[in-house]
Amino acid sequence: MSNAPASRAILPEGWPVPRGYANGMVAEGRVLVTGGLVGWDANGVFAEGLLPQLRQTLINIKAVVEAGGGRVEDIVRLTWYVTDIADYRASLKEMGPIYRETLGRHFPAMAVVQVVALVEPQALVEIEATAVIAG
Template identity: 80%
Template sequence: MSDHPQSRAILPEGWPQPRGYANGMVAEGRVLVTGGLVGWNAEGVFAPGFIGQLRQTFLNVRAVVEAGGGRVEDIVRMTWYVTDIAAYRASLGAMGPIYREVFGRHFPAMAVVAVTALVEPEALLEIEATAVVGG
């Protein structure tokens, strides 16, 4: 999980080590909360396909956290909203390298929620993140 000094992953005794996320996080510092971020660029143009939007959404999460004075290692929670859970599951193999490209090997607490639609009609996923900065 994370070796960032202000945060650490929680693993209850006897639980198996999660892969790609943490069951919980403990952190000290200022709370930075993102809005729901989608897979479009600064011009409002969506990346093509689920994986394209996923990568752009990751980049957007990182950009907001960094603009708030944080680092990706400060992220303690992410909630993903996806409109097509089958596309999410089919993309699991491709997600890992993209995730590590943007966030490294920092895996906060995460939840993935299937939804019927998002406010932006072209959006295939939306991610909210919480970071704890400067503990």
């Protein structure tokens, strides 16, 4: 596996630098797409609360990407689905350290969408990831 990055962030001229995400990504390589991953462990046990579920969800994303031969830096897109956007917004300050401890300082293109419910009744967040793996 090459250490050269398969992707780079895109920032249109004159746009402000985004904080915690990229406006767009350019990538070349093999595409890995996850399903919607939630905040449960390998035994199907959910963490309690949004922040613990977020941590576990990001750990799960990292595990799937690595199992597919990729690295965190290969992730080009994350789509977050949350059941409570107000809780999400109120937790932004605490989310930063959780994100960085699991995915580092790699910030791909992201979207956050509030949904009425998720398939797993205990899930407060579900995230889909797309990675492009070099070579």
